[in-house]
Amino acid sequence: MWRLYHYALCPFSRKIRLTLAELRLDFDVVNEKPWERRTDFLVLNPAAQTPVLTCDDDERVLADSAAIFEYVQSEYGADINLLGETALAAAEARRLAAWFDLKFYADITTHAFSEMVFKRFIEKAPPDGRAIRAAKHNLDVHLGYIDHLFFERRWLAGDSFSIADIAAAAQLSVIDYFGMVPWSAHAPAQDWYARVKSRPSMRPLLADRVAGLPPAAHYDQLDF
Amino acid sequence: MWRLYHYALCPFSRKIRLTLAELRLDFDVVNEKPWERRTDFLVLNPAAQTPVLTCDDDERVLADSAAIFEYVQSEYGADINLLGETALAAAEARRLAAWFDLKFYADITTHAFSEMVFKRFIEKAPPDGRAIRAAKHNLDVHLGYIDHLFFERRWLAGDSFSIADIAAAAQLSVIDYFGMVPWSAHAPAQDWYARVKSRPSMRPLLADRVAGLPPAAHYDQLDF
Incomplete structure (x- = not known):
């Protein structure tokens, strides 16, 4: 096991x-x-x-x-390929996975996590409004990139669900737990995330609850 | 091409x-x-x-x-495998490549680069001594990890030269250009880097010269 x-x-x-x-x-x-x-x-x-x-x-x-x-x-993964069918498709999936792992994380998640989790549980201090606003500004740019990708493609890296979608959903779902995502301003990104949310693999994540830090009301709803 | x-x-x-x-x-x-x-x-x-x-x-x-x-x-890479022979060897090579790409870079290279390159060419300011000292302190910890790995193994990830050695040499060679590496205090890491330096793939890197920023005197010497 x-x-x-x-x-x-x-x-x-x-x-x-x-x-x-x-x-x-x-x-x-x-x-x-x-x-x-x-x-x-x-x-x-x-x-x-x-x-x-x-x-x-x-x-x-x-x-x-x-x-x-x-x-x-x-x-x-003999039966289920999360990289795409060709080496070039895999390169695109890995490029985007790195985009979310590194760039989205550095621009947004690390700051949001620090303000919402660390400050609350470790430092016992309120979040810094400027850090939150900076993260939200960066988030708008990244959601625009997801809009752009999903407008041209079935999934973020191409025709099939891939590690790019997984890496993006992993980051965004944390930010969405905090209720920080302006979905209504990014309809394509919202459509993409609704499709991801409906996958069985997402259910355990949507059931996560951290004691003392409840999620946004829409966090586990498929229609949000 | x-x-x-x-x-x-x-x-x-x-x-x-x-x-x-x-x-x-x-x-x-x-x-x-x-x-x-x-x-x-x-x-x-x-x-x-x-x-x-x-x-x-x-x-x-x-x-x-x-x-x-x-x-x-x-x-x-049909004839030359930079990941190792097994999936488990590849996982170790990728773990260490990520260690140097992410952790070594965040702890050391980004600060050294910022102080030695950005401050000089973009901000026209002298390096910040505290930032340099912090990077050197972190470097000592990372060199200790290389000492430890190379003491137990032929190369950093195991028996064969891999992407782990490449990722480590890529970061360290930049720091060595700046003359910041205390080699004499880390004999195993020095032995490992001497072996890397003698590979033909390193020659173009050792010939690099940035105008206005000469490398340390020993930078391109195989005996250092």
Whole structure:
């Protein structure tokens, strides 16, 4: 059995939860707060980051969400291809996955997470309005890019659902938990996210609830 | 013919220059300063980042260093495998490549680059001593990790030269250009880098010279 060390509002953990569900791999979860730097967790991943995927039946320990994705896709993805049919399609899916993992995360998620989660639970301070406004400004630019991609394509990277959609949904679903997404101003992005939300792989994420931090009212609704 | 848009001291450009040379793919280079946000370059990569790899013979445009690596490895790496022999070896190579691409870069290279290149050429200001000292402190921790890996292994990810070595050398070679690496305190890391430096793929990087910013005296010396 696979065991995933994750944090509910960690976008990279969400990316792997979605990947494993899309590939129909069963897994148990262990809730991990990586910032607590638990010794046993640091042994699994010296980078002190979720997600980490281990296997109870052997010694396998996998860390880094891109490395985990490539591993499970290559080993367990014979029937379900989250990269697209050609090497060029895969390059586009990986380019966009990196866009959301790196750029969207740096522009938006890290700031929103810091203000909404860290300030509340660790620093016991109110969110900084300027940081939230800056994240919202950046979000508008990224939603515009999703509008553009989805206007031209069936899914973000092309004709098929891919790791690009997974990486984007992983980030956006965290921001949507905080109620920060101006959906009504971005109809194509909203249509795309409604299609993602209706996938069975999304159900566990939409059921996430962090104690003391309830999600936005529409968070788990398919019509939002 | 392949064409690589790169900047000499961009570590991600260096990663792809090394990858293409290791795979024995010929390529022309175009010097690009991504912070100038040249319109024609933004069309190639809306993330406005080097490297970008294009093909003169068709419409192929590849962006993001991990996506480019996976593409050329899968399409042109039949004889030379920079991921290792098994899926598990590949997961370890990718985990470490991400360690250097993300963590080493965030802890060290981005600050060193900002102080040594941006301050000098764009802001016309002297480097901030505190930022340099913080980067050097972080560098000591990362060199300790390389010492540890190389003590147990022939190369960083295992028995064979891999994308992990390439990603590490790409970052470290930029820091070494600035003369910031305390090699004498990290003999195993120094031995590892000496082995990397002696590879033919490193020669073009060691010949790089940025006008107005000469490298450290030992930068291109195999005995340092």
